[in-house]
Amino acid sequence: MDIVYTIWLRNVKRYLRSKSRIVGSLGMPLFFMLVLGFGLNSIVRIPGMEEGYLEFIIPGIVAMSVLFTSVFSGIQIIWDKQFGFLKETLVAPVSRLEIMIGQTLGGATTAVIQGLILMVFALFIGLQPAGITGFLVAVGFMALIGVTFTAFGIAIASRMEDMHGFQLIMNFVIFPIFGLSGALFPINSLPGWLRPLTLADPLTYGVEGIRYGLSGTAQVHPLASLAVMAACAVLMTVAGAYLFRKIQT
């Protein structure tokens, strides 16, 4: 446990120290929230929901922020590899599983912090928190998204030599995961052919979970969302740990 904490601590310290990264990765979610939220608020009505579109996409944008931050945290292992720091960790008498878990929890923590910052911003533009329990539910789902996608990032980083493939992963994996989730649109009103894709996307359940926490309504039952997200977090951690075990420096 000490080892997991040590690795976690390093990740969080690095994150808190890189002010430009914190501010930089707030840019796109804020942009989405403001432009899409205010831009479409007056013309989009969500069937069966009281709130406007702005309230609808806030949980989606929070989830997006957590998604991007966590994938990025996981993929950072490539930097550790290139700057040589990974060797220092790998030659220590600790198991790779401990290292991987520490990295995952560290990445998830930074992702949750990032999501929380965004939530605070959202308070000023119309987010009305449904109470402390709802807030905690939302944070719980954010943590699960964080773990799932940090582990995913570590899995990818374990197989990648350098950052050249990063753009590819962003464009063909991460953006589709975000786009297909119910972050920007209600999944009930999708055309039939798109629905299965959306339901196959783990982020959908994360978004629905956060939305349930923040606004009290969701299109997927929160317990179902919880079960799927928890399963994804465990599966991705196992997959990430397996691939990380074989990492070569």
Next chain:
Amino acid sequence: MQAIDARNLTKSFGDLVAVDGISFSIASGEIFGLLGPNGAGKTTTISMLSTMQKPTSGTATVNGHDVVTREDDVRKSIGIVFQDQSLDEELTAYENMDFHGRLYRIGGEERRRRIGELLALVGLADRKDDLVKTYSGGMRRRLEIARGLLHEPKVLFLDEPTLGLDPQTRNHLWEYIARLNNEKGITIILTTHYMEEADRLCDRIAIVDRGTIVALDTAENLKHSIGGDVVTITSPDPDKIADLLTAPWVSGIERHDGSVTVRLQEADRHIPGIVTAIHQSGIGINSLSVRKPTLEDVFLHYTGKTIRDEEADGKETIRMFQRARRR
């Protein structure tokens, strides 16, 4: 007890045999050097001994623990400074040390005490709270050495410890390394392609070329083994000179492009004779130098090349390239 014992250690990457059946043992308290050009297999040897890579065949023990079956015991008992920097630049020197101490499960009080001592030892105590990215190359190296010592290893691996450092810093580091060995009795195994470094620091030197050890002894004995002083004669006609010098006191002649290297005992006494003989045969001499043998001569003697030649060699470049890619 032997600190390190390697038997027929071999590592291949596909068709490329990086380390080819190396055997040697290092006594406790020794400073042992692996000297050779880049790509000779030094780093790969260190990687196998430090459990970073598995040998393709052969065995090795470090502090009595097998490097394959007792990985964790080996790791606990060694410290290592890699050829490439392995610090976290976004953390301070103290935090880098602290991270290391926690990884090796050193308790809080003890950890703080040792970090303080070691940072003072390498002269970084007053900069301990600065981010490593503000450090110079020499400071980083010293920090890495301090970090490698934090868990009090019995054996310290230094892979090209002074690569890319200026002469003054290099001298400082040599002093640190010698002092560590002296005061703490730590066994040190270092790789280098600097002759001077091996000469000054190492009790024994293994000359490594193309994955094999071509010679292993003290610097003194290695120099003796190649047959006395070195006389280098450059001339328009070096071949004739080589044919001419057949006296029994000549212990070796090597022909190179435009020059001849003659080895002999007590060169000072024989020089006049050599010059006279060459003169009488009507061969011109451009220059002539006499010196005590260096490790460079030893390397030349055993491999037929200078270290610099070797590094310019195309095949070696490919080796280096492949090594860089694996990183």
